[in-house]
Amino acid sequence: MAEIVKEFEPGSGNAGRSWLKSEDYWAILLGLTLLVIGLLIYWPSPPESFRTSVDQYNAIMAEESANAPFQTLAWHQASRAKGEIRATSQDFAKTIKRWTAKPHGWSDHPLESFVLSKERATVYSRDAKLRLEESSDASRKLEIKAREGENLAREAGFADLSRNAAAERAIREYIRDLRVRGNKLKKIDTKAYNQLGYLVGFGLSLALLFAVVVQVMSGKGSDFLKGFGLVYLLAVTAYFIAGQADVKAMGIGYAAWAITLGLMISNTVGTPTWAKPAIQVEFYIKTGLVLLGAEILFGKILIIGIPGIFVAWVVTPIVLVATYWFGQTVLKIESKSLNMTLSADMSVCGVSAAIATASVCGASKEELTLAVGISLIFTSIMMVILPNIILALDMNHVLGGAWMGGTIDSTGAVAAAGAFLGEKALYVAATIKMIQNILIGVIALAVAWYWAKHVDRSNAGQQVSAMEIWRRFPKFIIGFLGASIVFSLLYHALGDDMGTVMVSHGAIDGWSKIFRGWFFCLAFVSIGLSTDFKMLSRHLAGGKPVILYVCGQSFNLLLTLLTAYLMFFVVFPNITARI
Numbered sequence: 001m002a003e004i005v006k007e008f009e010p011g012s013g014n015a016g017r018s019w020l021k022s023e024d025y026w027a028i029l030l031g032l033t034l035l036v037i038g039l040l041i042y043w044p045s046p047p048e049s050f051r052t053s054v055d056q057y058n059a060i061m062a063e064e065s066a067n068a069p070f071q072t073l074a075w076h077q078a079s080r081a082k083g084e085i086r087a088t089s090q091d092f093a094k095t096i097k098r099w100t101a102k103p104h105g106w107s108d109h110p111l112e113s114f115v116l117s118k119e120r121a122t123v124y125s126r127d128a129k130l131r132l133e134e135s136s137d138a139s140r141k142l143e144i145k146a147r148e149g150e151n152l153a154r155e156a157g158f159a160d161l162s163r164n165a166a167a168e169r170a171i172r173e174y175i176r177d178l179r180v181r182g183n184k185l186k187k188i189d190t191k192a193y194n195q196l197g198y199l200v201g202f203g204l205s206l207a208l209l210f211a212v213v214v215q216v217m218s219g220k221g222s223d224f225l226k227g228f229g230l231v232y233l234l235a236v237t238a239y240f241i242a243g244q245a246d247v248k249a250m251g252i253g254y255a256a257w258a259i260t261l262g263l264m265i266s267n268t269v270g271t272p273t274w275a276k277p278a279i280q281v282e283f284y285i286k287t288g289l290v291l292l293g294a295e296i297l298f299g300k301i302l303i304i305g306i307p308g309i310f311v312a313w314v315v316t317p318i319v320l321v322a323t324y325w326f327g328q329t330v331l332k333i334e335s336k337s338l339n340m341t342l343s344a345d346m347s348v349c350g351v352s353a354a355i356a357t358a359s360v361c362g363a364s365k366e367e368l369t370l371a372v373g374i375s376l377i378f379t380s381i382m383m384v385i386l387p388n389i390i391l392a393l394d395m396n397h398v399l400g401g402a403w404m405g406g407t408i409d410s411t412g413a414v415a416a417a418g419a420f421l422g423e424k425a426l427y428v429a430a431t432i433k434m435i436q437n438i439l440i441g442v443i444a445l446a447v448a449w450y451w452a453k454h455v456d457r458s459n460a461g462q463q464v465s466a467m468e469i470w471r472r473f474p475k476f477i478i479g480f481l482g483a484s485i486v487f488s489l490l491y492h493a494l495g496d497d498m499g500t501v502m503v504s505h506g507a508i509d510g511w512s513k514i515f516r517g518w519f520f521c522l523a524f525v526s527i528g529l530s531t532d533f534k535m536l537s538r539h540l541a542g543g544k545p546v547i548l549y550v551c552g553q554s555f556n557l558l559l560t561l562l563t564a565y566l567m568f569f570v571v572f573p574n575i576t577a578r579i
Contacts, residue, residue, distance in 0.1 A: 023283050026213050028479030031290025035483055038511030039490075041096070042087050042502055050085050054497045057082040069158050070168040072150055076175050087506030099198050100514045102239040105248065113240050114199070118192040125190045132181065139177050146174040172422055203232045206518065210280065220277050227278030231529070234261045235521040251380040251413070254517075255351065255524045259373060262528015271529045281365065281526040285355045286476040288519035289440070291512045292352060293483030296434050299492050299499070304431045305575040307567035311406050312435035315556070315563050319347035320443065323552035331544045336455055337363040340447060341371045342545055346552050349437050350375050350409030351520075356444045356477060361451050369531040372524075374549050375409050382553075383413040387420040398576050401425035402564035405432025407557050438484070441477040 060078040064071070071079075087093060103113040112120065149167035156163050207228040215221025238258035241247060265271060271279070320343050327339035337358070344357035351372050358368045386408065390400035401418055405428060408414045414433045418426035487508075491499035568576045 021217050022475070023217065024286060024475035026217060027283060027286035027476045028290055028482075030209075030213060031287045031293075031476075031479050032483065034291065034515055035294050035487075035507070035512055038507040041092070041511065042506040045087070045090060045092065046498070046502060047085055047087060047090060050501055051498075053085060054082060054501075058497070067158075068150075068154070069164060070153075071171070073146060073171060073174075076171065076178075080178075085501055086509070087502050088510035093506075093510045096510060097514070100202055100518075101195065101198065102254075102517070103195060103199070103236060103243055104193065105243040105245065107245040110240075110244075113243055114195045116190070116193050121190045121192045128190065135181065139174075139181055142170075142174040142177050146170040176422060199236060203229075203236075206232065206522075210283070213283075214277070214280070223274075223277035224280075225278075227272075227275035230272070230275045231278045231522055231525050234258065234265075234525040234529075235518065237261055238521055238525065251383050253376070253380070253410075253413075254521055255372075255410075256376045256380070258521050258524035259369065259376070259528040259531075262525045263369075263531055263533070264528075266529050266531060267533045275529070279526040279530050281523055281530060282355070282359060284519045284523035284526060285352075288516045288523065289352055289355070290476055290479035290483055291516040291519070292437070293480035294487040294512050295508055296437050296484040296488075297491050297499075297504070298484070298488040299496070304428065304435075305572065307564070307572045307575055308402065308428070308432050308435055310567050311402055311560060311564050312432055313439065315406060315560050316347050316436055316439055317443075319552065319556045319559065320344060322555060323347065323548060326551060327544075327548045331548055333544050333548065335363075335367060337361040338367040338370065338545065339548070340451075341367055342374070342548055343552065344443055344447070345371045345375045346409065346549055346556060348439050348443055349433065350379060352437065353440050353443060355523075356440050357447055360444050360447045361455070365527065365530050366532060369527050370545055372527065374545060378549060378553060379409045379413045382408050383410075383417045387417045387425075390421060390425075396569075397421055397425040398428050398568055399561075399564055401428030402432050402568060403557075403561050405429035406436065406560035406564065407553070408433075441481050444477050 057078040061075050061082075064075040064078070068075075088097070104116070106113040109120075116124075146167070149163070149170035153160065153163040153167040158164055207225055210228070211221040211224045214224040235258060238254045238261055241257045242252065242254040323343040323346065324339055327333040327343065328336065333339045340361050341354050341358045341363045345351070345354035347353075354368060354371045354375065357363075358371070363371075386404050387400075389395075390397075390403070395403075400421060401424065404417050404425070405414055408417055408429075414429050418429035487503060491503045494502060
């Protein structure tokens with residue numbers, strides 16, 4: 001312990017070297033540097049005359065909200081138009097996206113993920129236009145039904161509850177169809193592209209960026225460069241496979257393919273020795289998690305109020321503790337670190353929480369791979385099944401959104417499932433998940449304390465010092481929380497409208513999210529390349545990890561649904577009415 005204290009002691013010669021060699025501190029520095037660059041790019045360049053347009057749409061939405069007890073067609077039209085005002089729609093943002101974009105989506109022609117000729121682009125534009133025209137009659141019928149329903153409700157002065165409900169259902173169906181048509185409309189103006197050069201250029205940029213840091217940390221920057229090509233190639237391949245239309249429809253994302261590709265190599269021909277210096281699992285994911293912090297905006301969390309905070313911050317620790325207890329006392333899982341990593345994965349927010357918790361409790365690469373793999377499988381299933389269950393039960397979309405946000409592990413999967421139901425469900429689901437993500441740091445600190453005091457044999461039953469907890473605590477969480485606080489304050493200072501345009505749909509969507517996605521993909525590839533099936537099979541003995549996940553997630557589903565209903569419809573119905 002004296003050596004640890006001395007290492008961090010002010011004025012100690014080791015302090016500077018410790019920082020330079022620390023993966024966590026470099027993850028913070030690199031992540032925050034990228035965030036600052038993103039702000040410097042977008043801050044001076046707001047969309048032209050966006051304030052006038054936003055004010056106009058806000059006036060329409062306010063008037064409609066004052067006159068009707070539900071969101072009218074005019075309200076939705078103004079909301080959609082307002083949502084199209086984004087900093088990322090500007091030319092410089094499109095250039096950034098072109099240089100940093102993952103492979104394009106494709107259906108029957110694999111090479112079109114990278115290269116699309118002008119002739120094929122013309123054909124796709126024509127076909128998309130024909131499909132849109134074929135569905136126009138059905139869409140017009142939905143629009144007519146929605147307008148008739150709204151007019152009937154309006155004629156009754158919005159006093160007839162049955163007419164109001166019918167109008168709201170009809171409008172919801174039409175808006176859902178409009179969203180689908182909007183996605184088809186984007187494909188009408190398909191442009192030719194050649195992504196190969198951009199992918200090579202971006203890969204070289206990432207290689208140099210990380211190689212410089214690795215050189216400072218370990219002096220092995222040149223070795224890193226030799227191996228990075230394989231890791232990056234597999235990351236590109238994972239995005240390529242995930243972009244295939246049928247695969248995408250099944251909900252199997254890039255993370256699953258990245259791990260699978262890595263596993264195929266490591267457990268067949270073996271991971272080449274020259275590639276191992278580039279397998280930086282924790283460095284990639286920690287840097288990505290610092291970037292993720294910028295996406296968690298406290299202002300948006302406060303809008304949904306106490307019900308959302310209660311669902312995320314009360315249910316989550318209950319599920320974590322219950323599943324860990326269940327794994328140890330009922331299933332008797334031998335590895336406590338595997339048990340804890342799985343429990344954090346299913347209760348908090350999937351992969352991100354698993355990474356943070358695994359680093360605290362000393363889980364092996366195989367244990368982390370197992371936890372992530374189980375999570376990805378069940379996430380793909382739940383993101384498809386839950387929205388359909390909610391629709392079949394005609395569940396209120398606020399309740400459905402809260403249910404999905406609190407139980408589906410991946411933030412991306414939560415957004416996809418919420419969007420399937422509609423804007424309200426998407427908003428509630430994404431916000432609940434955002435609130436839940438904040439717990440990554442809190443859970444990591446709590447697990448660090450518990451592990452130091454009750455699990456680590458060298459400290460079991462003893463008084464644990466703050467320095468020991470600090471030693472175990474994943475320092476990159478400080479960067480995660482710092483990014484969240486800074487971006488939340490910035491968003492608040494700009495106001496909701498400008499904050500959405502410049503921060504959410506600017507520096508985040510047009511910069512940090514792009515890098516976060518690539519860093520996560522590199523991490524998942526590295527997890528696969530560093531995992532041995534023989535070691536993995538030992539942890540799967542008796543199927544206990546799967547049983548733990550199924551039982552824990554079932555408990556999570558029931559408790560989240562019950563809590564969401566009580567909070568949103570029994571205790572705080574006034575907040576629900578404003579959503």
